[in-house]
Amino acid sequence: MSQPQSLFDKIWAAHEVQPESSRAPAILYIDLHLIHEVTSPQGFDVLRERGIPVRRPGRTLGTIDHSTPTLPPRDGVRPYVTEQARIQVETLKNNCEEFGIELHGWDSPHRGIVHVIGPELGVSQPGLTIVCGDSHTSTHGAFGALAFGIGTTQVGHVLATQCLLMGRPKSMRVSVDGETGKGVTAKDIVLHIINHIGVDGGTGHVIEYAGSAIRGLSMEGRMTVCNMSIEAGARAGMVAPDATTLDYLRDRPKLQGQDFDALAERWLALASDADASYDRDVQIDAAEIAPRVTYGTHPGMSIPVDGVIPDPASDSDRKALEYMGLDSNRPISGHDIDVVFIGSCTNSRIEDLREAASVVAGKQVADGVDMLVVPGSEQVRIQAEAEGLHQIFENAGAQWRIPGCSMCLGMNGDIVSPGATAISTSNRNFEGRQGPGARTLLASPATAAASALAGSVADPRTVEISTLEVA
Amino acid sequence: MEPMTRLTSTTLVLPEENIDTDQIIPARYLTTTASSGFADAAFRDWRFDANDQPIGDCVLNEPDAPNRKILVAGANFGCGSSREHAPWALRDFGFRVVVSSRIADIFSGNARNCGVLPVVVSEEDNAWLLANPGAEVTVDVEQGTIEFNDRKVAFELDEFSRYRFMNGQDVLGYILAQGEAIDAYEQRVENP
Numbered sequence: 001m002s003q004p005q006s007l008f009d010k011i012w013a014a015h016e017v018q019p020e021s022s023r024a025p026a027i028l029y030i031d032l033h034l035i036h037e038v039t040s041p042q043g044f045d046v047l048r049e050r051g052i053p054v055r056r057p058g059r060t061l062g063t064i065d066h067s068t069p070t071l072p073p074r075d076g077v078r079p080y081v082t083e084q085a086r087i088q089v090e091t092l093k094n095n096c097e098e099f100g101i102e103l104h105g106w107d108s109p110h111r112g113i114v115h116v117i118g119p120e121l122g123v124s125q126p127g128l129t130i131v132c133g134d135s136h137t138s139t140h141g142a143f144g145a146l147a148f149g150i151g152t153t154q155v156g157h158v159l160a161t162q163c164l165l166m167g168r169p170k171s172m173r174v175s176v177d178g179e180t181g182k183g184v185t186a187k188d189i190v191l192h193i194i195n196h197i198g199v200d201g202g203t204g205h206v207i208e209y210a211g212s213a214i215r216g217l218s219m220e221g222r223m224t225v226c227n228m229s230i231e232a233g234a235r236a237g238m239v240a241p242d243a244t245t246l247d248y249l250r251d252r253p254k255l256q257g258q259d260f261d262a263l264a265e266r267w268l269a270l271a272s273d274a275d276a277s278y279d280r281d282v283q284i285d286a287a288e289i290a291p292r293v294t295y296g297t298h299p300g301m302s303i304p305v306d307g308v309i310p311d312p313a314s315d316s317d318r319k320a321l322e323y324m325g326l327d328s329n330r331p332i333s334g335h336d337i338d339v340v341f342i343g344s345c346t347n348s349r350i351e352d353l354r355e356a357a358s359v360v361a362g363k364q365v366a367d368g369v370d371m372l373v374v375p376g377s378e379q380v381r382i383q384a385e386a387e388g389l390h391q392i393f394e395n396a397g398a399q400w401r402i403p404g405c406s407m408c409l410g411m412n413g414d415i416v417s418p419g420a421t422a423i424s425t426s427n428r429n430f431e432g433r434q435g436p437g438a439r440t441l442l443a444s445p446a447t448a449a450a451s452a453l454a455g456s457v458a459d460p461r462t463v464e465i466s467t468l469e470v471a
Numbered sequence: 472m473e474p475m476t477r478l479t480s481t482t483l484v485l486p487e488e489n490i491d492t493d494q495i496i497p498a499r500y501l502t503t504t505a506s507s508g509f510a511d512a513a514f515r516d517w518r519f520d521a522n523d524q525p526i527g528d529c530v531l532n533e534p535d536a537p538n539r540k541i542l543v544a545g546a547n548f549g550c551g552s553s554r555e556h557a558p559w560a561l562r563d564f565g566f567r568v569v570v571s572s573r574i575a576d577i578f579s580g581n582a583r584n585c586g587v588l589p590v591v592v593s594e595e596d597n598a599w600l601l602a603n604p605g606a607e608v609t610v611d612v613e614q615g616t617i618e619f620n621d622r623k624v625a626f627e628l629d630e631f632s633r634y635r636f637m638n639g640q641d642v643l644g645y646i647l648a649q650g651e652a653i654d655a656y657e658q659r660v661e662n663p
């Protein structure tokens with residue numbers, strides 16, 4: 001009998017063009033290459049320098065998201081933050097035209113954050129190897145794909161050869177079993193996991209998320225969890241395909257005209273064998289997870305929203321608290337905020353927007369707080385507007401924007417002012433991530449929305465949640 | 472990339488843990504389509520204040536900082552985004568080697584691809600290096616060793632990377648040369 005294999009083992013083995021040897025790493029075949037404007041231009045330059053084509057344009061898909069303005073055109077002109085940003089977007093358009101690559105640009109109803117549109121279109125499928133010049137490519141692992149971020153030199157490699165040179169990562173299984181408590185979302189689960197294994201606890205590993213609490217999540221929730229694998233240092237995160245996966249994928253545009261039942265059978269067989277082994281196994285009790293919020297300058301520094309900021313354990317911790325303007329041994333709840341950001345590839349899908357809208361519906365964002373809601377894609381925007389969510393946000397005093405990465409990394413000019421504190425549904429709270437001197441607290445959409453109403457960090461379990469009527 | 476066999480330099484030390492790629496190069500410097508010219512952007516917000524004035528006590532602003540080819544940093548260096556602009560910025564600033572007790576995966580790969588050598592040492596060795604800024608350190612790529620404080624310790628360097636650093640060779644040529652194997656793979660998987 002053959003060795004029991006994990007989901008990761010199966011995908012890795014199926015994609016080895018050349019196995020690892022003592023002389024060189026493995027050559028791994030890449031099924032899907034997602035590209036965006038920021039990390040691709042220098043990759044295309046390499047092709048031109050060498051005079052070679054894109055090997056498989058049909059396995060490559062582009063979108064614009066990072067440098068794109070989220071305010072509508074003024075007098076027909078898109079308000080780019082700089083001319084350079086506009087040129088960067090133009091460059092991707094030209095590169096895609098020159099090399100024959102499908103691009104979801106300004107005029108596409110599928111444009112959006114790269115990690116939101118891949119799943120929506122149905123190109124992110126179980127069993128595939130998926131890469132993108134972006135560390136949150138781990139998001140697509142929610143479908144049982146091996147998906148990870150690469151650098152720009154590697155973008156060039158994949159464009160030219162559809163392959164990557166890669167050492168085999170180690171494997172880790174994180175099982176979350178049991179029932180989660182009231183108000184606990186996928187975001188809280190992953191913040192808990194990162195805090196538990198450490199911000200570099202996943203370095204060198206691919207994580208498989210398992211257990212009943214993970215199985216119980218929707219695809220949106222699984223994407224949120226896999227998305228933040230990189231914040232624990234992991235190369236990738238994945239969840240085995242099951243009925244939830246199939247239900248999500250069945251009607252997706254890029255799967256039409258295919259024998260779905262045959263695909264489904266193949267996909268379900270990818271699940272890890274019962275006695276597959278992992279280099280590391282981590283167990284988490286779902287009942288111990290509370291709604292969480294970060295208080296420091298990396299995503300591992302989080303506490304329950306009703307918890308107390310711990311004493312710094314190192315100089316780095318001390319520096320982080322100083323940067324954040326927070327004192328230890330004080331509750332985080334009640335700490336004043338200036339900005340609320342609902343968006344990013346972690347939490348900008350329709351479920352996330354519904355979650356936030358159900359908290360703010362019929363209420364008002366606190367005076368002096370700016371709240372920005374940025375849907376992850378055109379499809380999410382269209383759906384949200386059909387459900388009237390944009391109106392709920394606007395009536396509460398929030399701004400409703402055009403899809404993009406926006407304030408997650410503040411590249412497009414959507415930034416938090418120096419010294420101001422934002423509570424954000426994004427994935428990174430590094431110093432200056434949301435703008436020079438900006439302070440970031442990471443939380444779920446529900447916690448961020450509850451905090452918007454209070455004007456300070458608030459526990460989502462203490463606010464009234466409206467049942468939204470789908471318009 | 473420039474070949475590197477053996478390199479001796481004094482170190483520059485950044486003792487902070489978890490130095491992420493947003494620190495190494497802030498996002499506002501990523502709206503470029505070029506792959507060089509990032510020296511000014513390296514650690515921009517550590518080196519300059521909001522009015523673009525140099526911050527006095529930042530070691531990266533010391534006049535001989537660009538001559539120090541070896542950066543020693545606290546654990547988990549290079550975490551965060553996959554932007555290759557981060558090692559490009561370190562390279563353009565003048566660093567050829569980054570030493571830490573833990574270096575993030577994507578950053579490590581990117582650094583190797585642009586000729587910056589990641590060297591992972593034990594926590595004890597890193598603690599000594601962090602405590603002795605400006606120490607003279609030699610990195611020997613051929614032997615895979617790092618020498619400091621009259622000690623010589625081995626670090627992990629795979630055969631392939633060693634060859635590439637010593638010969639200044641990039642990876643693309645190697646993968647392109649496997650064209651037949653890639654053809655065969657596609658044939659097998661796509662037309663079974």
Ligand code: SF4
Nearest residue numbers: 136344345405408409
């Ligand atoms: S939303 Fe943020 S994390 Fe996601 S791809 Fe955009 S910049 Fe990266």
